[in-house]
Amino acid sequence: MQSATATVETLDQAAPRASVDDLIKGRQYATPQERKAAALLPLLRDLCTQMAKSCEAYGRFLNRLAAPPQHWKTLADIPPLPVTMFKQFELRGVPMQQVVRELRSSSTTGSSPSRIFIDKTTAFRQARALASLLKEDIGSQRRPYLVLDAPESAQAGDQLTARGAAIRGVGNFASTTTFAFRQLPDGDLQPDIDAIHSFFAEHSQTRPLLFGFTFIVWTRFILEMERMGERFDAPGATLLHSGGWKKLLSQAVSKEVFTKRAAELLGSKNEGILDFYGMVEQVGTVFVDCPEGHKHAPAFADVILRAPHSLAPVAVGQEGLIEVLSVLPTSYPGHALLTEDLGVLMGVDDCPCGRKGSYFRFTKRVERTELRGCGDTFAQSRKLHETHAISS
Numbered sequence: 599m600q601s602a603t604a605t606v607e608t609l610d611q612a613a614p615r616a617s618v619d620d621l622i623k624g625r626q627y628a629t630p631q632e633r634k635a636a637a638l639l640p641l642l643r644d645l646c647t648q649m650a651k652s653c654e655a656y657g658r659f660l661n662r663l664a665a666p667p668q669h670w671k672t673l674a675d676i677p678p679l680p681v682t683m684f685k686q687f688e689l690r691g692v693p694m695q696q697v698v699r700e701l702r703s704s705s706t707t708g709s710s711p712s713r714i715f716i717d718k719t720t721a722f723r724q725a726r727a728l729a730s731l732l733k734e735d736i737g738s739q740r741r742p743y744l745v746l747d748a749p750e751s752a753q754a755g756d757q758l759t760a761r762g763a764a765i766r767g768v769g770n771f772a773s774t775t776t777f778a779f780r781q782l783p784d785g786d787l788q789p790d791i792d793a794i795h796s797f798f799a800e801h802s803q804t805r806p807l808l809f810g811f812t813f814i815v816w817t818r819f820i821l822e823m824e825r826m827g828e829r830f831d832a833p834g835a836t837l838l839h840s841g842g843w844k845k846l847l848s849q850a851v852s853k854e855v856f857t858k859r860a861a862e863l864l865g866s867k868n869e870g871i872l873d874f875y876g877m878v879e880q881v882g883t884v885f886v887d888c889p890e891g892h893k894h895a896p897a898f899a900d901v902i903l904r905a906p907h908s909l910a911p912v913a914v915g916q917e918g919l920i921e922v923l924s925v926l927p928t929s930y931p932g933h934a935l936l937t938e939d940l941g942v943l944m945g946v947d948d949c950p951c952g953r954k955g956s957y958f959r960f961t962k963r964v965e966r967t968e969l970r971g972c973g974d975t976f977a978q979s980r981k982l983h984e985t986h987a988i989s990s
Contacts, residue, residue: 615640618723618925621898626731627953629897631946634955635673638900641925642676642933643667649931652691656931674902674911678921678936681879684712692717692929703760703878714879717929724882724926728767731896735872735886736771736836742801743772744794746810746819746839748781760841760878761811767881768809768838774801778810779818787818791826798830805834808864812839812873816851820859828863835866840874840884853891875920875939875960879932883924885958888951892944895955899924903943903958904936917942917961939963 616637629637647667650657656679660667664677683689690697696717703712716724745752745765752765769775776797779787797806810819815837823829837860857871864870875893876884885893885901895901902911903918912918920941923934941958949957 617641618898621925622723622727622730624897626734626896627894627955629954631955634895634897635900638898638923638925639670639673642673642923643670645925645927645933646676646931649691649933653689653931655687655689656691659931673900673923673934676923676934678902678904678909678934679931680936681712681877681938684714684879685710688713688715689930690715691931697929701760701763701878701881712879714881714932715930716881719928720926720930723928725767725770727882727896727898727926728884729770731884731886732768732771732838736807736838738771740771740773741805741807741836742797743769743775744797744801744806744808745769745775745777746779746808746815747777748779748787749777750781763878763881764811764840764876765809768807771807787814789818789822794823794828798832802830802832802865803834805836806832808835808837810837810839811841812856813841815839815860816856820856820863823863824859829865830863831865833866834870835864836870836872837864837866838872838874838886840876877922877935877937879935880922880924880926882926883922885922888949888953888957890949890951892949892951892957892959893941894949894953894957895922898926901956901958903941906940906964909936912943914943914945919964920958920960 618641621637621641646660650660659679660677664670665675670676684703692715694715697715698718698721699716701712701714701716703714747761747765751759752762752769776793778790778794778797780790782788839860853873857868857873860871861868869889872887874884874886880899883896883899885895888894893901900923902921902923903916904910904921905912905916905918909919917940920937920939921934922937924932927933940961940963942961944957944959946956947954
């Protein structure tokens with residue numbers, strides 16, 4: 599079986615070195631995996647080395663768990679940082695005065711959210727990168743935008759949640775923006791029927807763009823509109839949605855059922871319902887469904903699936919923990935992150951859609967992932983833990 603971790607040392611030495619800007623501006627899915635890995639490896643070596651100097655905890659992580667960066671021969675040699683570390687420690691590689699925005703993940707009861715510190719360079723890269731990859735799926739033309747959420751989720755400010763960051767990111771493609779829900783005093787969401795009717799009355803034939811978090815789209819839009827007997831006639835609509843699959847799968851709602859019901863409600867094609875995989879720890883780096891239902895890494899990022907117990911890269915056809923790599927961050931150590939999600943590596947360079955590189959399918963979120971030693975590496979003493987722990 600072919601894997602996505604072939605050594606790139608020879609190519610790395612021979613090929614002209616690409617810049618981060620080159621990767622963002624270029625075609626996102628045209629480069630074969632081996633060449634893409636050769637372009638990413640030296641950039642990630644440099645970024646990780648620089649971050650180790652500016653973020654003490656990350657430097658300690660690399661020193662304890664990895665060979666020196668100059669010895670990394672493949673992308674798989676880069677030690678992935680568990681995303682749970684962002685919930686436990688303040689991982690920041692720039693002074694606070696350079697932070698222009700703080701992103702926060704959602705958090706379950708009793709746990710802290712991830713805190714991601716964004717400087718101006720990272721924010722600029724993330725916005726450009728997201729626009730570059732999404733235009734290959736939805737085009738570059740601005741379109742009427744229906745946000746399947748409430749305005750409160752994307753309010754301006756120095757702090758922003760994952761939902762808000764995603765809403766704003768897709769909003770870069772908007773010609774007009776309409777919010778489909780009202781937020782109730784208890785925080786629940788209620789469809790704004792007048793706003794929804796007005797939006798489709800005006801824009802149904804102009805290829806509207808919709809976005810929302812998967813669970814919210816299903817429970818507050820699709821089911822509610824079906825219950826009310828609503829149907830829309832928007833054959834050119836594109837619905838982007840992300841996250842929340844754990845709750846839906848527990849309700850026996852498959853991706854196929856979601857797509858079919860969403861398309862029927864909108865009066866659009868199944869191909870216009872696009873699920874993407876992403877997270878607040880790597881804003882700007884998302885993995886969008888291709889026409890075959892596979893998720894591909896863009897030119898400035900990559901994906902490795904690792905066996906849960908050994909963390910060795912898996913072969914094509916096997917399930918593993920999803921690791922995402924990205925050259926976008928400059929203000930925090932988000933370059934190689936091990937998620938708590940499982941996926942199947944579907945292939946490399948041979949997807950029927952024509953896109954190159956490694957591609958995968960998300961399967962489920964793991965209930966609990968224990969990566970022994972990582973927390974100890976960060977907090978070697980009580981004093982150190984108190985220095986780096988997230989404040990309440």
